[in-house]
Amino acid sequence: MMGNYKCPETLEPLAQTDLGLMPRSWLEQAMELSEPVGSNVEAHVIVAGNQEAVERRLDVLSKKFPDWQYLQEKDSNKDVFLISLDSGPVIIARCLPKDKDPQGMLQQDSDYSRGRNVMGQVFSLLKQLKPGSVQLEFDACSRELAIGCVTGLELAAYDYRSSRDDADKEAFLPVLRIDITQSWLNEAIATSHAVNTARHLVNLPAADLNPQSYSELAGNLFRGSATTHVTVWPRERLQEEKMGLMTAVGAAAEHGPCLVHISYRHPDSKKAPVALVGKGITFDTGGLDLKPSAFMRNMKKDMGGSAALAGLAVWLDRARPVVSVDIYLAIAENAVGKQAFRPGDILTARNGKTVEIDNTDAEGRLVLADALSVAVSREAPDKPSVVIDVATLTGAARVALGMKVGVLFATNDELSAALVRAGESAGDPLWRLPMIKAYDAELRSPVAALVNASTSRFGGAITAAMFLAEFVDDVPWAHIDVNAWTDANDGAISGPGGNGQMVQCLIDFLREQV
Template identity: 45%
Template structure:
């Protein structure tokens, strides 16, 4: 008798990102018997007396003298009852630049507490007591976000073992009750960052324009205050989005545009803000094919779209009080007989004719048509600002490295708000010039412009290209890396970094 084939496992209806900090016992003493227990103390200020008191409570006699002499902001020892970590921010001198690159109190706490999570695992802790002394709200939020971000690991997540090896926790704040609303705020923020990281980490044989669009329509737990619309290749053609279509012509799964329209339940006096994310789910470079070394990480070329959909999830879960629109410009830049070619002339949605100079300058093409859609909304949907996020150029990474996004903007106030938000959130960006003279590098004798220019100033010419499609709207462009080459701070494993989700959350929160 023939054996029956095993039924294929059913895919989960929703992509659920569990929160560790929401399992904490708030304000309750730790109940642990015969279990490996750890203790974490966060001194909000440089309190030497409190430090010495904690050392006397926990340290062995032979440890006390050396620990008390330690003037660092991080103390670790294994004491009478188990491992002990004592953190106290000592403050640092400004590096200049009007403080815009200085480490914020939120950032210090986030990365210090995030870096503790591997220690908890290494010590195989089953229980943990965390106590805050004299801390401020920003420090507490940072610590909680760091604790919630750091456990994420792609393999454990897909294997269903996320948080399986994390200890039970008692969280206490001295002298007053802990604000439980802060737990929710930190959890929603951390989940958004983790979602962006996870999407970037997904392999390109799983995440393509079709399945990415399904993330928005079927897989994510958006509330009723967010409506999702998907434009397939037929709709893109009817909208005359020739640039977007051209990039995805060589792929099995055609391009998509996803629009997530968030409107708060209560009437708001704020105008909408539109966010547009580049979503190239894999970038071969097209017919101008990349070398293998440059193609290795190109599953991350949808990092901009990942951050935008993560921001949409944050807005929906946190019940943001203002109207927001989120757009994903999705395509796969593949090599095929149908792929677009150098020398092709393609007409954009706004009527501009663009000569394809390089098929590996594809991100700006999908963004251009979708920016035109976002900027031409009418009436109450007319956006006050439009902000795009893209892993657009290698040139910006050469100049600013992996952790600082390049910021281009046609409005000084908007640029200043974003840079300050990035500093407060530990998700930095730095403003670069929209030097219009470089537009000449994109001139073409056959069309209105080319899609790429010479070797110098590549990040600037890319931004100048995008500016032609915003129709005079107040606009900002973030050129990001979206990847962590190694574990660091609250990023507990290499891979997607979630850049610039925290910056954009801070930017939106500062407006209300």
């Protein structure tokens, strides 16, 4: 889905950043090289959009390799195959639509996602071959398929260790030539750079990415931008705003909580802004309701919702769609210490509602609640048309839909349908679950307006969403519960590590708002 959006012919780099974040993408760096470093071998990658294109290319190449290999590859069902020629290796990627599942199961098979995912295999071969240069071309490919392939190449190239200058990890950077329309190329660069930004933020250890360094990094990303501006509310401002939920969550940490507001305004945009709120818990011990060590192991990823929105802000700043967007990153560390909030405490939210703490490990909904209150209380012309929050909120959501599909709740059917369509198109899927009025009693406390967690073992993702619904007023709202992490390779995304979940979905959603 593209709506009326068209990517600009030139992309401005981000301001210089730190912690290994790159102001420009791997693709841009590779395409600027004029001479190969090391090997002089050139690899040729051909993406074929239908079987006729596969056979046509094999027929041309057949004169250069044995008949038995020609017949073997022609009859192969593989998506990617390698042909070794005297002139250099040739990789053919076959990107054919899948048969529709006869039982109606959810499939990720848009042209874009098919092209993106197959490039994981292609890049793996390229890393093994280590050519000095790579030529990528397309045969019978749609616009979306070509953009997906180039996006996938950048996603597959991301490597955390080489980005942090690990001495034992050398980056693979060949001379790269791509036969593609410039605006398509730029769209792929802007999208993939955004996803990799989110992945990198999630991969950073909590010792490096804390509330202070995270807020400073957000400011550095967009320093000097004509369209994107960053404002940070430190702990003192949160206290002035009476954001009692957020200040309590971050009270025990060395670095206090903060709210980062990233405002994007295209000068030609006439519509009310879209507001997005991200959970940014840089590390979650569980607080005094301490997590077991196995569940704490990867809790640096508990800021994955905010990372997705920081990545989205990168796309906005580079791709410059004609929209208005306000992004709020609710950043805190849920630590253990003498200032930690306790089970049984009664806190007052920014909107005046009192909340009894049942479980200090249900902290994400607390920081989101105060940030949502800020987002929906803006006055015209900054009053949002919709508000969407993204969070690694509940294990119950993963139990319901697994690791690869985001759980969606919404108060507005039109908003929900638009997000689901965007997820299908981008290969970044969502599935809507209901909020159930009968569960409302589980959120009520005898000593406060609300309790922050239900004592029931069941329906935890639903009651968490219903808690957040108490803080959005009458603005159409959607809540997206994500994992933000993959334990294994998934298409072009290598694991274990951050996967940039929801960046591509929200990019497609915002394109449709143009």
